[in-house]
Amino acid sequence: MHDAREVVVLRYGHRPGRDDRMTTHVGLTARALGADRVIFPDNAGQSAETVRDITDRFGGPFAVELRDDQKAIVRDFEGVVAHLTMYGERVQDVEEDVREAVGLGGSDATDGESTPRDLLVVVGGEKVPWALYERADFNVGVTNQPHSEVAGLAVFLDRLFEGAELDREWENADRRVMPEATGKTVIDAGEGPAGDDNSETGDRG
Amino acid sequence: MHDAREVVVLRYGHRPGRDDRMTTHVGLTARALGADRVIFPDNAGQSAETVRDITDRFGGPFAVELRDDQKAIVRDFEGVVAHLTMYGERVQDVEEDVREAVGLGGSDATDGESTPRDLLVVVGGEKVPWALYERADFNVGVTNQPHSEVAGLAVFLDRLFEGAELDREWENADRRVMPEATGKTVIDAGEGPAGDDNSETGDRG
Numbered sequence: 061m062h063d064a065r066e067v068v069v070l071r072y073g074h075r076p077g078r079d080d081r082m083t084t085h086v087g088l089t090a091r092a093l094g095a096d097r098v099i100f101p102d103n104a105g106q107s108a109e110t111v112r113d114i115t116d117r118f119g120g121p122f123a124v125e126l127r128d129d130q131k132a133i134v135r136d137f138e139g140v141v142a143h144l145t146m147y148g149e150r151v152q153d154v155e156e157d158v159r160e161a162v163g164l165g166g167s168d169a170t171d172g173e174s175t176p177r178d179l180l181v182v183v184g185g186e187k188v189p190w191a192l193y194e195r196a197d198f199n200v201g202v203t204n205q206p207h208s209e210v211a212g213l214a215v216f217l218d219r220l221f222e223g224a225e226l227d228r229e230w231e232n233a234d235r236r237v238m239p240e241a242t243g244k245t246v247i248d249a250g251e252g253p254a255g256d257d258n259s260e261t262g263d264r265g
Numbered sequence: 266m267h268d269a270r271e272v273v274v275l276r277y278g279h280r281p282g283r284d285d286r287m288t289t290h291v292g293l294t295a296r297a298l299g300a301d302r303v304i305f306p307d308n309a310g311q312s313a314e315t316v317r318d319i320t321d322r323f324g325g326p327f328a329v330e331l332r333d334d335q336k337a338i339v340r341d342f343e344g345v346v347a348h349l350t351m352y353g354e355r356v357q358d359v360e361e362d363v364r365e366a367v368g369l370g371g372s373d374a375t376d377g378e379s380t381p382r383d384l385l386v387v388v389g390g391e392k393v394p395w396a397l398y399e400r401a402d403f404n405v406g407v408t409n410q411p412h413s414e415v416a417g418l419a420v421f422l423d424r425l426f427e428g429a430e431l432d433r434e435w436e437n438a439d440r441r442v443m444p445e446a447t448g449k450t451v452i453d454a455g456e457g458p459a460g461d462d463n464s465e466t467g468d469r470g
Contacts, residue, residue, distance in 0.1 A: 082286060085413035092412035093420075114411055146442055147449040152431050193447050202419075203431060204442035206319055207297035208290035211419035214407075215298075218420050226357050226408060237352055237409035242398050244352040 065162055065176035066139075067095045067220070069213065072130055072184050072192070074104040085210045086183055087111035087124060093217040094225025095181070097123040101130060119230030134195055139178030141196045143188070144212045148199035155219045158198055164220065181216065183209045270367055270381035271344075272300045272425070274418065277335055277389050277397070279309040290415045291388055292316035292329060298422040299430025300386070302328040306335060324435030339400055344383030346401045348393070349417045353404030360424045363403055369425065386421065388414045 069090035074083050083100060084107040090098040091111065100108050108124045115122045127133060134141060140161045159165040163176035182192060193199055202212035217225060230236070238245040274295035279288050288305060289312040295303040296316065305313050313329045320327045332338060339346060345366045364370040368381035387397060398404055407417035422430060435441070443450040 082290075085287075085415065088410075088412040089416040092408045092410040093416070118410055145449075148444060149446055150431065150444045152428060153444075193449075196447075199445075199447060201442070201444050203297045204444050205293075205297040205323055205435075207293040208415050208419070210290065210413050210415040211294040211298070214413070214416035214419040215423050218423065223357060226355065230410075237406070239353060239355045239358075239406050239409050240404075241354055242401075242404060244350075244398070 065164075066097065066178045067162075067181065067217075068178065069095045069098045069181045069183060070130065070133060071098065071100050071104070072134075072182050072188050074101040074107070076103050076106075079104075080106055082210065083107040084110045086213060088114060089210055089214050090181075090217070091115060091120075091122040093214055094221045094228060095217065096121070097125065099125045099127050099130075099133060102126040102128040117234045118236075119233030121231060131189065131191070134180065134182060134192055137178070137180045139180060140198070141180045141182065142198040142200055142216070143182040143184070143192055143196035144202065144209065144216055145184060145188075145193070145199050146201050146204050146206055147193075148201040148204075150204070151200050151202045151216060151219060154198055154200055158200070159220065159222075161197065164222075179220075181213065183213050270369075271302065271383045272367075272386065272422075273383065274300045274303045274386045274388060275335065275338060276303065276305050276309070277339075277387050277393050279306040279312075281308050281311075284309075285311055287415065288312040289315045291418060293319060294415055294419050295386075295422070296320060296325075296327040298419055299426045299433060300422065301326070302330065304330045304332050304335075304338060307331040307333040322439045323441075324438030326436060336394065336396070339385065339387060339397055342383070342385045344385060345403070346385045346387065347403040347405055347421070348387040348389070348397055348401035349407065349414065349421055350389060350393075350398070350404050351406050351409050351411055352398075353406040353409075355409070356405050356407045356421060356424060359403055359405055363405070364425065364427075366402065369427075384425075386418065388418050 071083050071086045083104045087098045088111055108126050111124045142158055160174055162179045163174040202215045234249050235246050276288050276291045288309045292303045293316055313331050316329045347363055365379055367384045368379045407420045440451050440453050
């Protein structure tokens, strides 16, 4: 979302069939809430296709990658690694540190902004290896309760960007939903009304 | 989460098998992020069981209900109804109105707090009826992008409670996760170490 810094979400582990929808939702949430790119395991091709299809229709830029080397991605990432886990430090305690580490901090006028650095946000699927806990610059718990990796990612990104992601403009969108109090209005890129479109649930992975 | 006001999450629609995990994650997210109760359709018994089991082990209070009369629940709800939908008004534009409507607003010292009212947060699963859009006091879009009902619920609750839900204390918990920078520590209710417990992913629906 920010030119000088890339925020990448890595979905760690994927069980085809069983995890398809969760992985798809991780990807769509990453896109909708300000990440620049998502990396799925290479056995998550169906989820990748869904997220790419949504990006084609609703805009970007947003990249989807399939990779088979998740351990290496984490190990070799040149930037800050934040691993979301219910065993981690409380998000409310470390979010400012994460923001500062990637150059999003410095709201204090005397501070100035720190240098932008890339951020890898790791979202566990299957059991993650212990090495990930050790490599991570931050192990972050969005609550220390068992809930949902999609929910954790959503709250983490909203806090990382302090809500700025909600005002993002989308490029090369074929269609756009008009926010309204009561209605379901989708317009096409040419700004003419495209009529109701009930198929856009993002919920086909 | 607040004594004088009940926040209830209604999962609208559920397809057994296909939706089990999403519905479970809606329930666990509602619990973890400050709601008092979740209502599932009566065909979501498996998800209800999982959420109850997590509540038994990790604490409450949090209630799980199965009901077959979702339309009536929405129609007859005595309080404020917020329906999460990608077609709705932008969450950043209406969150203060929602907070004020349920008596969570009034940060302005001259305002005072408004009267606490119950809040029903409706999370769509299958296609929701048009009557729901009309009955809702607020149709709210956590972005107007297709992503995930779990992500939308998470961001909505975090903004509704302004993060206060993250400091919630849990009662009658058998076990508790200790937040830490690198580690996976679970203690039992007697405060003795219970050792590693890798099974708590909340991810069995």
